[in-house]
Ligand SMILES: *[C@@H]1O[C@H](CO)[C@@H](O)[C@H](O)[C@H]1NC(C)=O
């Protein structure tokens with residue numbers, strides 16, 4: 474028993490070092506510690522403008538002000554309240570994706586009420602609310618009156634927050650940290666990272682690789698050596714559990730505007746011929762590309778434009794996404810001669826390239 478308490482304390486301390494705190498334990502003994510901590514928090518976050526507006530409704534009309542995180546057992550209904558006459562909420566995307574009927578939000582006179590019935594491990598995540606400042610129908614978020622809490626819904630059979638897939642692909646980039654998202658449903662679970670081939674535990678040094686129970690394993694500066702198939706293992710009081718498998722692939726593409734090439738099926742054509750002009754972008758596997766075409770017969774003649782993308786494996790763990798847009802012009806006429814300009818856009822910028830189609 475004593476050993477267990479010490480273990481818990483050690484793990485709690487570890488959590489604090491990660492910048493987390495264990496709030497909201499309604500037991501008496503936690504009460505004093507809690508006050509002290511929220512006092513500290515106010516000082517360090519002077520932008521926080523006083524108290525959290527987010528509370529959990531406990532039984533018998535008691536309330537618990539939520540500051541950072543809360544650990545609850547799954548299955549037991551959750552009621553949160555957020556102070557204010559117009560309130561906006563955010564909650565784990567999982568609840569949105571499935572338009573979950575277990576979740577309901579109701580605005581009352583002085584507070585908004587969020588009820589989640591029969592919470593499950595997959596609901597683990599951040600719940601936040603904010604006061605809305607409205608001018609007629611236009612509302613903005615009052616950043617001074619915003620509160621959030623990360624809620625763990627523990628379930629001894631689901632130490633990992635369940636994933637919707639059984640196998641995840643993670644792209645590693647040299648220029649930014651990567652996350653292996655094996656989040657846990659209990660902040661006290663001990664989590665390790667394992668490589669499948671060759672089998673073995675990955676050493677976690679806290680700098681290059683670290684673990685955050687709310688995010689997963691974070692690899693600061695991924696390199697080619699980090700590719701492979703991995704899984705996480707968690708141990709709490711029961712038997713160890715494994716996460717889904719993650720395939721880590723290395724992507725050696727600098728993030729920036731798309732790198733584009735363009736090619737016409739023929740550059741000199743005669744009246745009545747057909748041509749295809751293909752615009753190709755090689756880039757980040759998970760960066761979407763939008764194509765826009767500008768061409769001589771625009772708005773005057775029908776053309777067909779088809780877009781597609783696929784992943785190509787360039788060997789030794791390198792993966793690239795190839796995105797293409799093809800404009801097909803049939804039965805060429807005089808108005809179709811000229812420049813076909815393809816503009817490819819991604820989140821970083823846009824690039825335009827042109828191909829000339831002339832008559833022979
Ligand atoms: C917090 O606890 C420490 C040590 O227990 C004590 O010295 C300090 O006065 C407390 N602070 C507040 C704000 O209660």
Ligand SMILES: *[C@@H]1O[C@H](CO)[C@@H](O)[C@H](O)[C@H]1NC(C)=O
Pocket residue numbers: 738747748749801
């Ligand atoms: C244009 O592409 C379509 C579809 O791939 C193909 O069937 C057609 O033969 C191509 N036309 C030319 C002129 O290359």
